[in-house]
Amino acid sequence: MKSIIKSILDLDRYKLTMSQFIYFFYPDLEVEYEFTCRTKDEKTRMTLLFLIPYINSQFAYLSKLRPTFSELMHLKNAGIFREEYLNFLNSIEIGEIHASEQEDENGLKHLGIVYRGKWASKTLIETYALSIVNELYSRLWALTSFFKEQTIESNSEHYKTLLDFDEDSSYMQGILKPHYDNALKILENKIDIYKHHPQIKFFEFGTRRRFSADLQEKIVLKLQGSFHKPQFMGTSQFLGTSNEYLAFKHGMKAGGTSAHEMDMAIVALHDGVTKGDKETMLNSIWFWRRKWTEFYGYDLSVCLTDTFGSEWFFKNCPEDISHMYSFREDSAVNLFQYTDMVLDLYKKQKIHSNDKVLVHSNGLTPFKITNIANYKPNEINKVYGQGTDLSCDVGSDYKHISIVIKLTKVLVNGEWINTVKLSDNLAKAIGPKEQIERYKKIFGYTNELSETQTY
Numbered sequence: 485m486k487s488i489i490k491s492i493l494d495l496d497r498y499k500l501t502m503s504q505f506i507y508f509f510y511p512d513l514e515v516e517y518e519f520t521c522r523t524k525d526e527k528t529r530m531t532l533l534f535l536i537p538y539i540n541s542q543f544a545y546l547s548k549l550r551p552t553f554s555e556l557m558h559l560k561n562a563g564i565f566r567e568e569y570l571n572f573l574n575s576i577e578i579g580e581i582h583a584s585e586q587e588d589e590n591g592l593k594h595l596g597i598v599y600r601g602k603w604a605s606k607t608l609i610e611t612y613a614l615s616i617v618n619e620l621y622s623r624l625w626a627l628t629s630f631f632k633e634q635t636i637e638s639n640s641e642h643y644k645t646l647l648d649f650d651e652d653s654s655y656m657q658g659i660l661k662p663h664y665d666n667a668l669k670i671l672e673n674k675i676d677i678y679k680h681h682p683q684i685k686f687f688e689f690g691t692r693r694r695f696s697a698d699l700q701e702k703i704v705l706k707l708q709g710s711f712h713k714p715q716f717m718g719t720s721q722f723l724g725t726s727n728e729y730l731a732f733k734h735g736m737k738a739g740g741t742s743a744h745e746m747d748m749a750i751v752a753l754h755d756g757v758t759k760g761d762k763e764t765m766l767n768s769i770w771f772w773r774r775k776w777t778e779f780y781g782y783d784l785s786v787c788l789t790d791t792f793g794s795e796w797f798f799k800n801c802p803e804d805i806s807h808m809y810s811f812r813e814d815s816a817v818n819l820f821q822y823t824d825m826v827l828d829l830y831k832k833q834k835i836h837s838n839d840k841v842l843v844h845s846n847g848l849t850p851f852k853i854t855n856i857a858n859y860k861p862n863e864i865n866k867v868y869g870q871g872t873d874l875s876c877d878v879g880s881d882y883k884h885i886s887i888v889i890k891l892t893k894v895l896v897n898g899e900w901i902n903t904v905k906l907s908d909n910l911a912k913a914i915g916p917k918e919q920i921e922r923y924k925k926i927f928g929y930t931n932e933l934s935e936t937q938t939y
Contacts, residue, residue: 487545493729495611497740507604514895519597522886532595686868690875745891747791748903756896812843845869872939910934
């Protein structure tokens with residue numbers, strides 16, 4: 485089977501902007517990442533276990549990834565990547581990564597992926613690994629659907645043979661084409677909805693849980709060709725993609741800034757260094773954001789607020805951070821309430837909200853987007869990052885899985901310190917139970933909302 489990841493740029497822009505920031509400010513920090521499947525059913529568990537050999541064969545390709553000259557020039561021309569970092573990327577050693585069987589607290593085996601190393605290089609692996617797992621899962625789903633079998637156990641040797649076929653082989657193309665055709669037909673309906681709501685401007689954010697790299701490219705090109713591009717003023721409704729390789733290949737804007745792992749790692753680092761000093765931990769959240777804006781400037785000053793709960797963030801956000809940043813929602817259960825929290829902060833700090841952007845990106849669908857787009861539309865600019873619902877919508881028969889890779893530990897003075905993410909939705913919380921409870925007390929977290937994630 486050929487490599488699913490065909491370019492070192494086949495990842496989301498935010499992985500590169502974070503990697504560069506880490507390279508300059510935290511070059512020696514060692515971290516650990518771990519895979520989690522939030523979809524808790526027997527069929528998904530067994531399917532992912534079955535795929536382990538194929539996942540590892542794909543992981544073997546990752547260590548060989550190197551940027552081409554043209555790709556390096558693309559990054560240089562983006563105007564945000566410095567020569568020292570590009571030299572680092574040109575000689576990067578991503579290192580080996582392995583999938584294996586692991587046991588949970590109930591003795592059930594499940595797919596495990598854990599890797600450690602220097603933060604600046606290891607942060608890049610996340611989107612590669614998730615894209616690989618989801619594409620192999622999707623390929624196996626397409627095969628079982630074609631043969632109308634509910635389980636792989638009944639004919640496992642047959643599927644082992646078929647999974648070795650390359651996606652571009654005539655055999656696999658015949659099996660995948662109906663799903664691709666269906667996805668593009670569904671996409672046409674979504675495009676029609678957005679065209680009837682011209683105030684909606686959005687990015688494609690689907691790399692991590694795409695059906696396949698090939699389908700993601702088809703979808704992005706369809707979006708690019710479907711929306712009017714103003715000749716003189718304004719912007720197209722379709723703003724671009726988070727995928728750096730597709731942006732490079734097709735001349736699109738790449739979108740992305742930073743992720744939860746920045747908060748998670750830096751707070752855990754200060755937790756370890758100070759032996760749990762609360763004030764130092766809390767202040768570190770604002771410290772790195774100030775450094776980020778100094779480094780990248782205003783254009784990349786969009787940040788997530790929910791790592792330790794958006795309620796705490798907006799209640800304690802310093803005035804300078806409010807002026808520097810626009811905010812991105814990634815786990816709010818009530819999008820209207822979240823919008824009000826953002827507007828209330830700007831009002832309290834006497835900041836013109838019309839100069840700011842509110843970014844929504846949590847499991848978005850056309851229904852969710854059109855709903856929130858019509859809420860207080862004249863008070864703040866809104867942008868949407870639509871992911872899995874664009875890149876992996878091949879019809880209602882497809883069973884989505886919610887998979888993530890999170891930074892789970894940092895190495896401080898020879899001791900591995902656990903990280904925590906609380907989120908605005910406890911179903912997305914990450915970390916050991918006792919650490920989650922400790923962080924709740926530190927951040928005054930009282931939210932009890934827990935909504936099962938489809939993606």
